[in-house]
Amino acid sequence: MTGHVEDRREDWEGPVPVPTGATAPFWDGTLEGELRYQECECGHRQLYPRAVCTACGAEDPPFEASEGVGTIYTYTVCHVPGEPGFAERTPYVVGAIDLAEGPRLLALLDAEPDDLEIGAAVGVRFWQVSEEAAIPVFVPE
Amino acid sequence: MAEPILAGVAESDLGETPDRNWLDNAAVATVRALEDAGCTLAEVDGVAVAGGDDYMPALVLSEYLDLDEPSFLEGTEIGGSSFEHFCGHVRDAMARDEADVVVVAYGSTSKTGPGRDQSLEETHPIDGFVRPTGLFRPPGAYAMAARRHMHEYGTTEEQLAEVAVATREWASMNPKAAQREPISVEDVLESREIAEPFNLLDCCLVSDGGGAVVLVSEEKAAELGVPEIAVAGVASTSTHRQDISEMPDMTTTGAAVTGPKAFDQAGITHDDVDVAEIYDSFTYTALVTLEDLGFCEKGEGGEFVSGGTTAPGGELPMNTQGGGLSYCHPGHFGVFVLIEAARQLRGDYEGDRQVDDAEVAVAHGTGGLLSSSSTVVLRRES
Numbered sequence: 001m002t003g004h005v006e007d008r009r010e011d012w013e014g015p016v017p018v019p020t021g022a023t024a025p026f027w028d029g030t031l032e033g034e035l036r037y038q039e040c041e042c043g044h045r046q047l048y049p050r051a052v053c054t055a056c057g058a059e060d061p062p063f064e065a066s067e068g069v070g071t072i073y074t075y076t077v078c079h080v081p082g083e084p085g086f087a088e089r090t091p092y093v094v095g096a097i098d099l100a101e102g103p104r105l106l107a108l109l110d111a112e113p114d115d116l117e118i119g120a121a122v123g124v125r126f127w128q129v130s131e132e133a134a135i136p137v138f139v140p141e
Numbered sequence: 142m143a144e145p146i147l148a149g150v151a152e153s154d155l156g157e158t159p160d161r162n163w164l165d166n167a168a169v170a171t172v173r174a175l176e177d178a179g180c181t182l183a184e185v186d187g188v189a190v191a192g193g194d195d196y197m198p199a200l201v202l203s204e205y206l207d208l209d210e211p212s213f214l215e216g217t218e219i220g221g222s223s224f225e226h227f228c229g230h231v232r233d234a235m236a237r238d239e240a241d242v243v244v245v246a247y248g249s250t251s252k253t254g255p256g257r258d259q260s261l262e263e264t265h266p267i268d269g270f271v272r273p274t275g276l277f278r279p280p281g282a283y284a285m286a287a288r289r290h291m292h293e294y295g296t297t298e299e300q301l302a303e304v305a306v307a308t309r310e311w312a313s314m315n316p317k318a319a320q321r322e323p324i325s326v327e328d329v330l331e332s333r334e335i336a337e338p339f340n341l342l343d344c345c346l347v348s349d350g351g352g353a354v355v356l357v358s359e360e361k362a363a364e365l366g367v368p369e370i371a372v373a374g375v376a377s378t379s380t381h382r383q384d385i386s387e388m389p390d391m392t393t394t395g396a397a398v399t400g401p402k403a404f405d406q407a408g409i410t411h412d413d414v415d416v417a418e419i420y421d422s423f424t425y426t427a428l429v430t431l432e433d434l435g436f437c438e439k440g441e442g443g444e445f446v447s448g449g450t451t452a453p454g455g456e457l458p459m460n461t462q463g464g465g466l467s468y469c470h471p472g473h474f475g476v477f478v479l480i481e482a483a484r485q486l487r488g489d490y491e492g493d494r495q496v497d498d499a500e501v502a503v504a505h506g507t508g509g510l511l512s513s514s515s516t517v518v519l520r521r522e523s
Contacts, residue, residue: 017269027269048270048384074289074391077337082277091334094276096285096386106386108274113337118292135273 002068003124005033005134013085017133022051025063030134035066035124037103047103068124069141070099077113097122097138108137115140144371145231145243146362147519148355149178150480155350155469156319159253163193164205166351166471167248171206174353179365180242182206187213187234187243191223192473194254202246213240219379220508221420223247224354224475225515229375231356241361245479248351249471267383276385279422280344281336282510286391287425288338293392293440296428298338300443302329304424305342305466307452312463314453314494319346320467329424343424345465345474352476354483370486373501374407374518376400385510392440395514396433396505404435407501407518411436415499416485417457418478420507421464427451430505431459434516458496461485475506479517486521 019027026049029036037047039062044055053061075095081087093109093116109116110125121141126134151173153166161169167190175182188211190198199216213234215227227245234240276282290296306326312318324342332341362369376399381387404410417436421427428442436457437445451459460466462481465474482502488495504517 014275015268015272017273019269020266023266023269048267073386074285074292076276076281076284076288077334078275078277078281079334079336080277080280081275082281083272083275086275089275092275094274094281094285096391104386106271106274106276106384118289129273133269 002035002066003033003126005031005126005128008127008129012127012129014129015083016130017135019132023049025049027133029063029065030126030136031128033126035068035136036063037066037099037101038062039064045102047105066099066101070097070122072116072118072120072122073098073104074118075109075116095138105136108135110137110139143236143359144373145228145235145356146359146367147370147372147479147483148357148362148365148367149174149180150354150483151177151352152317152477152480153248153351155317155348157253158250158349161250162254163248163250163351164201165248166250166349167193167202167246167353168205170248170351170353171244171246174244174355178355178357178367180355184242185211185244187211187231187240189215189227189231189243189245190247191216191218192247192249213243219377219513221422221473221475222377222506222508222513222515223473224479225375225504225506225517226377228356228372228517229377232372232375235358241358243356244353245356245476246351246353247473247476249473250349251472252347252349254349265383271384277336279510280339282385283423283425284336284339285385286388286511289391290425290429291338294443296443298330299326300447301338301343301424301428302326303446304421304427304451305329307446307449307455308421308460308464308466310452311461312467315463315468318463318468319348339423345422345470346467348469348471350469350471352480354476354479368487369522370483371520371522372517373520374403374405375516376402377513377515379513382509382512388511392429394429394433394507394511396430396516399514399516400434403516403518407520409501409518413501414503416461416482416496416502417459418461418482418502418504419459420474420478420505421460421466422474422507424466426507426511427459430507434503434505453493461494461496475508475515478504478506482519486519
């Protein structure tokens with residue numbers, strides 16, 4: 001268990017992930033509060049999940065559970081909604097998060113813009129947005 | 142290697158074209174560029190087109206123009222730098238004597254046409270990792286990169302604003318530019334917040350319109366008697382596409398790779414460059430590209446653009462038609478970058494709008510979310 005899962009299915013009006021072959025294990029993990037990344041036998045770690053390892057070409061690299069912590073590589077405060085369902089959320093923060101294990105992930109940052117800075121430590125939470133998926137959302141640690 | 146000659150350039154009507162679709166605009170720009178080159182449609186034996194709302198754009202434009210068995214067809218879609226990218230393929234095709242007259246075209250109705258798909262259905266396999274974040278793209282993605290640059294190098298919002306201010310100065314001399322009123326750094330900083338650190342005036346316009354350039358072989362250029370604006374260097378690369386977090390280093394674009402390659406091919410150094418036409422989807426796009434092309438050291442772009450370096454009369458005239466920030470931006474600005482570079486090298490303008498005795502121009506396109514980079518060096522053969 002790396003992060004709390006909050007059920008947001010009732011009020012979520014934004015885009016919803018659609019698990020596909022290579023990404024299904026990732027989204028399955030989110031429902032259990034586990035942030036998963038792929039770690040190939042060659043040692044390469046990657047996100048988003050892919051059918052191949054981008055380092056050695058191995059097919060279907062296996063998944064590992066992340067600790068769910070990382071740092072903010074960068075972020076922006078969106079004053080204009082970028083997707084359906086986000087109009088009432090503005091201003092909201094989207095960041096690129098460097099996980100402690102290495103892979104970088106684009107994610108919502110559930111925080112006040114003034115409380116954020118690049119390099120700051122964050123931890124993952126999950127918002128369940130459908131039967132099939134919860135989205136990773138990061139909060140300052 | 143034989144160098145294609147940029148024989149003709151033109152825009153369609155710009156701004157709002159509610160009675161024309163993307164194909165109409167691409168076709169109108171094409172016939173105008175052919176007229177500029179002194180060519181006819183019947184002489185066209187190749188077409189290269191990007192953008193548009195068709196997944197076979199080269200075929201649909203060829204059909205629309207009723208081309209007679211064109212020997213060169215190119216529709217590679219790498220976003221706003223596609224047109225610079227095409228120049229290399231045209232060069233290769235002409236070296237093999239496969240084409241003599243190639244039209245590189247673009248058209249869009251970004252402003253009045255239907256918006257992008259706003260359904261909740263995924264349209265791309267990677268969307269599940271991008272769209273649920275709500276990131277406002279493209280601005281938010283470029284903004285994240287700009288924020289990182291500010292963090293690493295101390296670049297300021299004021300310095301980003303300098304790009305918009307200098308570009309507007311150029312636009313004030315271009316009757317075709319949508320925004321011509323002078324602006325100040327304060328105006329940029331006080332304009333509406335879009336995606337921090339960008340305000341409205343850090344962001345390009347949204348326009349309808351099209352553009353086209355006609356590339357011809359050296360033999361054809363001699364026959365036409367056009368000024369010899371040669372494609373002297375071309376290089377392209379990409380760093381990522383859909384997800385800005387896949388960009389390995391958000392403070393360095395592919396221009397760091399394509400610039401040196403294109404400059405080497407052309408046998409030029411930065412001192413030789415008289416005018417730079419650099420895709421400015423956002424103020425940061427132009428700033429970071431100037432660094433990556435090597436006009437200043439990495440991290441010093443903010444200082445470089447301050448004080449009117451790129452403005453009329455500055456050391457490095459840049460985006461002399463007013464850029465995507467103030468002239469027009471129908472989605473893929475790369476074709477307009479080539480158009481203006483050619484016009485400057487031909488000496489089409491008068492007064493301060495014309496860069497004195499311009500012989501070498503750099504035209505640089507950026508596509509996607511800082512994803513693709515393509516550099517072209519154009520040289521006027523004397």
